[in-house]
Each structure stands twice: as C-alpha cells, then as structure tokens.
Amino acid sequence: MSLVVFPFKSEPAELVLANLAMAAANPAIDEVWAVASEAGKVEHEVRAASRELSITHGKPIEVLVQQRIGKLRPAKGDGMNTALALAAEQGRDRVHFYDADITNFDSSWIDGAERAADRGFGVVRHRFPRASTDAMITWMVTRPALARLFPGTFLPRLDQPLGGEILLDLRAVESLAGSELVRNRSDWGIDTILTYSTSVMGLGLYEHHVRDGKRHALYGSLDELRDMLVECLDAACSLAGRPGPSADAWYGNDPPSPAPEDLKRTVAYDIDATKHLLGADWSPEETRLAERLPGDIGARLLESTNGSDSSFMDADLWYLIHGFLIENFTLGDPAWESLAFRLWLTRVLAYTTDQASAGFDAAMAYLEGTISEYEKMAGGSQPLRAARILSAAPASDDPPISRPVEPP
Ligand SMILES: Nc1nc2c(ncn2[C@@H]2O[C@H](COP(=O)(O)OP(=O)(O)O)[C@@H](O)[C@H]2O)c(=O)[nH]1
Numbered sequence: 001m002s003l004v005v006f007p008f009k010s011e012p013a014e015l016v017l018a019n020l021a022m023a024a025a026n027p028a029i030d031e032v033w034a035v036a037s038e039a040g041k042v043e044h045e046v047r048a049a050s051r052e053l054s055i056t057h058g059k060p061i062e063v064l065v066q067q068r069i070g071k072l073r074p075a076k077g078d079g080m081n082t083a084l085a086l087a088a089e090q091g092r093d094r095v096h097f098y099d100a101d102i103t104n105f106d107s108s109w110i111d112g113a114e115r116a117a118d119r120g121f122g123v124v125r126h127r128f129p130r131a132s133t134d135a136m137i138t139w140m141v142t143r144p145a146l147a148r149l150f151p152g153t154f155l156p157r158l159d160q161p162l163g164g165e166i167l168l169d170l171r172a173v174e175s176l177a178g179s180e181l182v183r184n185r186s187d188w189g190i191d192t193i194l195t196y197s198t199s200v201m202g203l204g205l206y207e208h209h210v211r212d213g214k215r216h217a218l219y220g221s222l223d224e225l226r227d228m229l230v231e232c233l234d235a236a237c238s239l240a241g242r243p244g245p246s247a248d249a250w251y252g253n254d255p256p257s258p259a260p261e262d263l264k265r266t267v268a269y270d271i272d273a274t275k276h277l278l279g280a281d282w283s284p285e286e287t288r289l290a291e292r293l294p295g296d297i298g299a300r301l302l303e304s305t306n307g308s309d310s311s312f313m314d315a316d317l318w319y320l321i322h323g324f325l326i327e328n329f330t331l332g333d334p335a336w337e338s339l340a341f342r343l344w345l346t347r348v349l350a351y352t353t354d355q356a357s358a359g360f361d362a363a364m365a366y367l368e369g370t371i372s373e374y375e376k377m378a379g380g381s382q383p384l385r386a387a388r389i390l391s392a393a394p395a396s397d398d399p400p401i402s403r404p405v406e407p408p
C-alpha cells in the first residue's frame, strides 16, 4: 500500500484539501500526509478540515509541520526530507509526492505511477506538457546542466528534472533518507538533488506522462522565481564531478502526446514586468564579476537595461555562459546571485522574443534541440540503451520487463 505526501506553503486551504481528498479516495492509497512549511493559519485550517476527510475516507490523513533538517535556506527541501525521514522510519512501501497547488490532480496520476511501480520501477516521475514560456529554470539551467555533466545518460532526457511529482519505493526512500546530499538540501534545490540521486540508485526510473498537463499557479514577473533560480543553479553546480547513471541504466517512458490547445496559448509569466528587471542597479562587485564574463558580454549586459536588446543571448552563447556559471556561481553572494539572475533573464527574454513567439510546437522543438546540442557539445550523444515502453497498452497485462531493456 502507498502513502501520498503533499508539501504545502501558501496554497489556499481548500485547494490543499481537495488534493488530499483526491489522494485519500484512491484505493491504492492507505495514508495521506500534508507537510506544512510552518505552523499557522493555513496549516491550522488544513489540519481542522482533514479530520473530517479522514473519517469520510476511513484512512489516516496527517498534517505535519516540517522539521529543520538541512543546511541551506529552510524551504521545500526540509518539507520533503521531513516526510522522507518519517516514511523510511515507518518502512512505507511506496511514497508519492505531489505539489499541493495542482488544480487538475486526479486519480490518473496515482494510478499511472502505481502501474509503473507494479512493473518493477523503483522510481516514477510524472511529466506533462507545459506552456512554452513555463519551466524556464528547467530549460535554461537544469536540463543544460544535466546535458553538460551527464551526456549520453538518461538524465538530460528527463522532461521535468525539477518536477515535484514522483513515486519512490521503499528502497529509494531509505536510500534518500540516509543521504547527506539529500538531507542537506533544504531549499528549492531539493528537486534537482532527488532527480540526480534517484537516477544513480539502479532501481529503474520511469516517466509517466500526464496528457492534460499540470495546471498550477503561474507567475507574474520572473522576480518571483529569483530564489528558485539561484538555488536550482547551486544544486546543479553541486552535481559537477559526480558519477552519472550507467549507460544501460533501466529507464522507460510513456510517449509524449499532443499538448492541450489552451496550454499552447498560455503565457506563463509577465513579459513586460520582467523586462523592467534588467534595469536593476549594478553594484560595484557585480560589475567586477561581469568583467570576467567571456568576450564583451559584460559590457552588453550593462547596456541592456530594458530587455529589448536581449537577442544576443542565443543558445550557443548561453552554453558558454551556463558553463561559466556552473563553474563559478556562489550561492549567498549577492553579486553572484544578481549576475546569475540577470544573465538568466536575458536568456529567457531572448528565447521568448525570438522563438516562443513562433508558436508552441516550433518553440518546444527548438528547446529540445538546444538540449541535444548541448549534450553533443559536452561529448556524449550516443543513443541510450533504454526502451521506449508504451504504457498506453493495458496496464494489467503488461509483461514483466527484464533488464537491461533493449531498444525496440
Ligand atoms: N512544506 C513546504 N512546502 C513548500 C515550501 N515551499 C514551497 N512548497 C510547496 O512546494 C510545491 C511547489 O511549489 P510551487 O511554488 O508551486 O513551485 P513551482 O510549481 O515550481 O512554481 C507547492 O506545493 C508548495 O506549496 C516550503 O518551504 N515548505
């Protein structure tokens, strides 16, 4: 039997409760936890209403407040690690994590992950279509880092390495709960670290596709993503030099499906408000750092104050800059954080203006193309010895899979 965990912070209590109820209603689930960032009003409301839900569904629904576990900013990582530690202690067979702000969560998420776990995969990741201007940290920071650091493995091919929707079996839970790398990562870097750590466990990893996409809170100006950007970048930097999954690691995925039409039209952030961010003042320390950037990029950045001239930051130049960041970025240093944020904004605006405007399908093909290119540049484009497993086939009749899986 399985446990479902929702970390939550500032979502409306009704949304968290609706998701708890959806999870509790699933026959595969025997317990549900919500892990609050802190005690307070929302936590209190969720706790009060969860008692009734628990009675309705005849299953325990627990509301926990996250513990201080890690070494970095206390945030989502502490929430997930709180649940991982307790789940390991209790020997939970399978643990699902879902973001609490999903507005279209339904039983197909849980069922899809359970099916893959029934077939022997120790780790299941959900993936889903996203707006072409969403996932800008994934596309510009995390996937390029995985391509650069682990070319030729399945890591760069993962659609959503920052996704918070995963299933872990007991072996994975125990291994993560015992990992210093994971426990220390208390901030937004947790998703990167979980993705990496689960990829090298040798337990098999499957990507389950959610056709309808994930509907959740989107953004105003990209300033809202500043902490997430610098923390995800730092987490990516921390993977340099570590061993990747083996070339014949057991990996499978559902084929992608066409994105829903409304998602193709969604603009995930406020472009005009974001352009203004490039006008932020430069400190003398940041100016000095910018002078270390390759070529004349520092000078161009200093001139670029309104986002209208960001096109110079194309995919090739970004590979260079991204490498510079992976080698040198220093979390907690205001000058580095400001410079990394400015560089990323410039890249995101360049892509938004020059590619995203060409329509969803072209934009997504372009983004995928950049990752393949980066992987090639890093020197590892050999085909994966992994199968494309069509889980569209009736799940209960799926044959057992022996490993390693040969390409079809
Ligand atoms: N327990 C806990 N949950 C958090 C914290 N920060 C974010 N979350 C949850 O993590 C999930 C993902 O956060 P969200 O802001 O939606 O990130 P995004 O989808 O990547 O933009 C949501 O369910 C948040 O409530 C935190 O400090 N503690």
Ligand SMILES: [Mg+2]
Pocket: 099, 101, 216, 217
């Ligand atoms: Mg969200």
